[in-house]
Amino acid sequence: MIKVTIDDTLIEVPEGTTILQAARMHGGDLVPPAMCFYSKLKGSGGKCRVCLVKVSAGSEKDPRPMPKLVASCVTQVMDGMVVQNLTSPEVLEARRGVVEFLLLNHPLDCPICDQAGECHLQDLGFEHGAVKTRYMEGRRVFNKIDIGPFIQLHMTRCILCYRCTYVADQLSPGRVHGILYRGDVAEISTYIENSIDNEFSGNMIDVCPVGALTDKTFRFMSRVWFLKPMDAHRNCTKCCGKVAAWMHDDKIYRITSRKDKYGEVESNEEGNPNWICNECRFDKKDKNDWVIEGPRAIDRHSVINQNHFEAPYESLLNNRRLAEPKILLQNSEETN
Numbered sequence: 001m002i003k004v005t006i007d008d009t010l011i012e013v014p015e016g017t018t019i020l021q022a023a024r025m026h027g028g029d030l031v032p033p034a035m036c037f038y039s040k041l042k043g044s045g046g047k048c049r050v051c052l053v054k055v056s057a058g059s060e061k062d063p064r065p066m067p068k069l070v071a072s073c074v075t076q077v078m079d080g081m082v083v084q085n086l087t088s089p090e091v092l093e094a095r096r097g098v099v100e101f102l103l104l105n106h107p108l109d110c111p112i113c114d115q116a117g118e119c120h121l122q123d124l125g126f127e128h129g130a131v132k133t134r135y136m137e138g139r140r141v142f143n144k145i146d147i148g149p150f151i152q153l154h155m156t157r158c159i160l161c162y163r164c165t166y167v168a169d170q171l172s173p174g175r176v177h178g179i180l181y182r183g184d185v186a187e188i189s190t191y192i193e194n195s196i197d198n199e200f201s202g203n204m205i206d207v208c209p210v211g212a213l214t215d216k217t218f219r220f221m222s223r224v225w226f227l228k229p230m231d232a233h234r235n236c237t238k239c240c241g242k243v244a245a246w247m248h249d250d251k252i253y254r255i256t257s258r259k260d261k262y263g264e265v266e267s268n269e270e271g272n273p274n275w276i277c278n279e280c281r282f283d284k285k286d287k288n289d290w291v292i293e294g295p296r297a298i299d300r301h302s303v304i305n306q307n308h309f310e311a312p313y314e315s316l317l318n319n320r321r322l323a324e325p326k327i328l329l330q331n332s333e334e335t336n
């Protein structure tokens with residue numbers, strides 16, 4: 001085990017751990033944000049730069065600071081390393097700059113985007129973004145590409161994190177899409193149409209940190225914060241069959257994989273990610289298809305938490321009925 005200090009907190013981690021993973025082992029405010037790193041996808045990370053941190057002492061043997069901010073998702077800890085995340089104004093300034101760059105081309109269409117409420121870029125903009133934009137130029141536009149009945153591609157929203165290409169690479173027999181071109185004309189290739197043609201392609205929706213890949217069977221049906229995510233399972237011959245069913249009353253609006261607090265698909269007891277198949281995700285929207293286990297825990301800071309869904313739905317309705325006359329009474333008193 002080696003020792004690393006992140007924002008004045010001493011953590012002991014195994015050798016070979018990255019700074020980001022070390023911070024995640026501790027949790028809380030120490031953890032830098034991540035848009036492209038995804039621990040369950042080999043090779044991910046190092047693309048978006050939102051996880052930049054300052055290394056103010058390289059190691060016990062060589063305590064000199066690193067000359068530049070480093071990407072914490074691809075930098076391994078050294079014994080005696082001292083890292084600054086939120087305690088460094090330099091890091092916060094750089095992160096604000098990265099968010100500004102990401103938003104140069106990402107459209108501000110949150111009010112009509114299905115990813116709103118669970119978009120990592122929205123959270124990042126809220127926590128680290130500037131209030132105003134300095135950008136005057138037009139944003140990028142692309143020809144529309146239809147990638148089949150299940151997944152909607154909005155290339156304008158893509159931040160080129162490469163996660164979907166790693167899913168296609170690592171979960172399907174042959175990867176047929178990737179990033180074409182470089183710089184501001186870079187785009188995920190049109191061959192993405194072909195990578196949709198496999199049983200696990202729906203997982204690209206779950207790993208996409210923004211609304212570039214969304215579920216066509218759920219599109220425009222509801223804002224996510226009006227739904228109750230429930231743990232559900234079924235006997236599936238293709239995947240683990242363990243999902244989150246997003247419900248209102250008895251109706252299932254969408255199925256996703258179960259995600260952890262970092263927005264990554266949860267792992268099973270053996271440590272393997274619980275990716276789900278397209279049949280579970282797109283074809284099983286009837287409540288009778290599933291054994292509903294109960295409500296999922298949601299971060300209390302998440303907008304999805306606002307409906308207090310841990311109370312049974314009936315009691316929510318009853319509370320609302322009780323609350324209504326009180327509000328009316330207050331209003332009438334104010335009017336008088």
Ligand code: SF4
Binds near residue numbers: 157162207210212
């Ligand atoms: S479509 Fe989504 S997952 Fe794929 S590169 Fe773009 S932002 Fe990343």
Ligand code: FES
Binds near residue numbers: 034035052071
């Ligand atoms: S999360 Fe580290 S560079 Fe994207």
